[in-house]
Amino acid sequence: MKKLKEASTEEKIKEAARRVFTEKGYSGTRTRDIAQEAGINLALLNYYFRSKQKLFEEIMLEKVIKLFGGLSTVFYNSDSSLEEKLDEVAELYIDMLLKNPLLPTFVLSELAKGHFVIEIPIKDIISSSVFAQQLKVRSPHMEPIQFIFSLLGLLVFPFIGKPAFKQFGLTDEKGFSELMRVRRKLIPVWAKAILDA
């Protein structure tokens, strides 16, 4: 029968894998890095997860949900107005990204490289959402996909660009966090301005 320690070792490996994969990507990660970071014997990684690829897929699924899962929660809220949803999305994303700044670059870059295949019919999820209905009423001229690109661009892009902007001397770590906290309040205003444009 399973002993208590098992879950703990498995979780230690996953925790280390989250950090190393997120920082170095799939190809840049060595299974030995994960083992060392987790403080476990290398063979345990294969004992618990069979292969690097399988472990990666578990982590990646978590991360994709973390990056995009929040959207549907907000979009399907039938108790809030469109304007309130913009506030909620901005707060949700900025707070989450301040805690997980490497998340977007990791997920989007790995998806681009095809190391992970996921099939979520987000198009249908969005088009049948309360958000889509409200958007159609308020700004019938606005293509929903264009607006979602814009909203996510405003929210997520600064985190993707941060390492570049830091190297360019445009911002430092402390200044960036402060900029993002200010931004959380500005983006809903800007998004509304875009809807009215």
Add this chain to the structure above:
Amino acid sequence: MKKLKEASTEEKIKEAARRVFTEKGYSGTRTRDIAQEAGINLALLNYYFRSKQKLFEEIMLEKVIKLFGGLSTVFYNSDSSLEEKLDEVAELYIDMLLKNPLLPTFVLSELAKGHFVIEIPIKDIISSSVFAQQLKVRSPHMEPIQFIFSLLGLLVFPFIGKPAFKQFGLTDEKGFSELMRVRRKLIPVWAKAILDA
């Protein structure tokens, strides 16, 4: 003395390296992939470029300039208004990104991983630009960095997210290009709305 063919072989390797590095990233790229893609013997890569890292740095520098270099050209144009600069930037970026859709994810993800160190004082370049002056006059309340984050987010993010959005069924290749061509005209309008918000 150098013979004519030399430049050609060297350029074949660089051309292949551009493709493979951009598609798979530094860690995901095997020198053998580049050699095969270039149709040359593996040893020639080291003969011409000494190492994978050195070859990568040459390509990366090109790509960073390609991604960000256009900005300063537009920002320092003293013959155009701020509004015209927004049009120029949108056209410049959308056209370039439609031809190089993998560029932003590649550059920003490699910069995030620290595989490449570059020192360009872009902060100073921006703050002393005509663009910065015009922005200060037109929208003194707008922090320039916030606006640049927004402008680049609107322009660049859709290309970074494309592989994800394709997997999610939000768009296909043809639909995406059309969306981006429409977007090229919309972003200047939206950017002005943000400045007036």
Add this chain to the structure above:
DNA sequence: TCTATTTTTAATCAAATGTTTAAATCTTTT
């Protein structure tokens, strides 16, 4: 043409890497 130089090739090297094995250790069950 003959020689020196540059370019190209096939083979090889040493280190790194994902995974497996077999034995040892620990835990649970009886």
Add this chain to the structure above:
DNA sequence: AAAAGATTTAAACATTTGATTAAAAATAGA
């Protein structure tokens, strides 16, 4: 406590990978 099962360990394996070497081929200069 003994047996059975689960977990952990050290060592090893087979490939892959970036790089080098030494010889061959091509080119340029005399």
